[in-house]
Amino acid sequence: MNVQTIEAGSRHPMSLHGKVALIVGGYGAIGTTISEVLTLAGATSIIAGRSGDLAWALAAELATQGFSAHAVELDACDVNAVHAVSASLKQQHGSIDILVNCTGFNKEQMLLEVTPEAFDEVYSRTLRAGMFLSQAVAAQQLSVKRGGSHIHLLSVRSSLGFRNRGYSAFCAAKGGLAVLLKQLATELGPYGITVNGVAPGLVRTQKNEKALDDPAAFKRATANIPLGRLARPEDVAGAVHFFASSLSRFVTGQILQIDGGLTAST
Template sequence: MIKQNVDVRPQHTMDLHGKIALVAGGYGAIGTTISETLAAAGATSVIVGRDGDHARSLAGQLSDKGYIAEGLELDVSNAGAIRELSTSLVKHYGSIDILANCVGFNKEQRMLDVTEEAFDKVYSRTLRAAMFLSQAVAGHQIAAGKGGSHIHLLSIGSSFGFRDRGYSSFCAAKGGLAILLKQHATELAPHGITVNGVAPGRVRTQKNDKALHDEAAFERATADIPLGRLATPADVAGAVHFLASALSRFVTGQILYVDGGLSACR
C-alpha cells in the first residue's frame, strides 16, 4: 500500500498570512483588485509592472488600508530583469509563495492586417513574459522545497475565437499560455507547486463602464451570457484567491472559466 505524506485534515481556510505574492501587472484594471484581494487575505502583495510609479502608488494605497504591499518596476519582456528581481525578492522576503501573472498586451488587427511588429509585441508581453516569470519563480520555489502556486490570467480567447474582432495575436498568445501552464503543471507537480489559469469572459471595468451604461450596449454585451451580466474584477480576483489558497492544493493544470456560463454554451 502506498502511503501519502499529506495532511488529510479538511482545509477550510483561504488565509494567506505569511505568504509572499508576486503580482505581475498588478495595477491594471483587474490586477488592482487581485493585488488587494490577496493582500486582504493576509499575503504580502509585491506589485510589479512597466510603470513603477503606478505600482508604488497602488502599494501605498493598500498600505494605507493596513495591508502589506510593495510596488516595483519590472519590464516583463526582459527575462534578465525578471530573474534579477525574483532573486532580490527572495533575499528580502525569504520566498515567493504565489505568482499571480496578470500581464498581457493586445493589439487589435484584422488577420490580413497583422504586422510582425504587433504580433511580436503581443507575444513578448504575454506568452514570453509568462514563461520566464514562471521559470524564475519556480526555480526559487523548488530550491526552498515548500511548494507554491502559479496563477495565470487568461481569457476565453485562450480557447475560443471572437467574431468580428481582430484578435489573432491575442488569441495566439493566450492560447499558447493555456497549454504552457498545463506543461508547467506536470513538471512542477513533483515539487508541490500548482499551476492554474483563470479565464474571464468580458469584464466590466472603469475602462468600459461608461459605454455599458447604454442599455442597448449592455444587452448586446450580455446577450449570450446565461447569468445575464458581465464579470467584475472581484469575480476574477475571487478565483485567483481560491487557486492561491490551501483549498486548491490538489488542483493543478486547470483553467477556471469566470464567464457567467458563456463557455457552457459554445
C-alpha cells in the first residue's frame, strides 16, 4: 500500500512524532496496515501479539526503512503478562501514548452448538483482553499525567446480528467491548485520555481475495453496502490514525463504522 510518511518536525495535524504506540495484534491482515500507518506517521511503534516471530518480522521490515519500530511477544489473555510487558515497555520506551487493540477471535457456532469452552475462548481473546490492555496502559498514562488515546478494533457485529451465521459468542464479546469503551471513556476522560472504537464490516484482505474474485460472491458481499465495495485495510487504518492524532482530541466514547454505509442502511 502507498502510505504517506510524515517527516519529523512537521506540523501536520496527523503527525505522531514523539508518541509511543502499542499495537496489539499489529501484524495481522488489518493490524499490519495499522502498524505501518502509525509508524510512518512518526510514532515509535511496538508491535505485539502471540506470535513474536511475526511481530519481529514486521518491526524489522519497518526499522530497515529507517522508522522506529519494535516488537514484543504478548498473550493478551494473560493479565499478569499484560501488566509485566506494559511495565517493561515503559522502562524501554517511556510511557505508552497510544494503545491500539486489534485482538479478537471467533469460533463460528450456531446457538445450540456453542460450548462453554468455545464461548470462554472468544470472550477471553476479545472482551477480556481489551479490558486488561486498557487497564495496564491507563495505569501508565495516569502516572505520567499527559493523557493518551485507546483505540479498540470492533466490528459491525458489535451492534448487528449476522443471519444464518454462528456469531453469537463473537457478537456478544465485541458488543461488550463496544459498551466497555464508552464506560472507559467516562472514567478516563477527566485525565485527558480518550477511548474510541473502529468498527469495520467485511474487509478485503489476502485471505479472502480469491473467494471475492468470484463475481457472484462479490455481489452477495456488497449487496447491502451503499458504497458498493468492501473495506480495505487502509480504510480501517485511516480511522485508527485519526483517533490516535490530535485531530480527535475532543472525541471520546465514539465508534466509527467503517462499513460503506451498511449500518446506516440496515
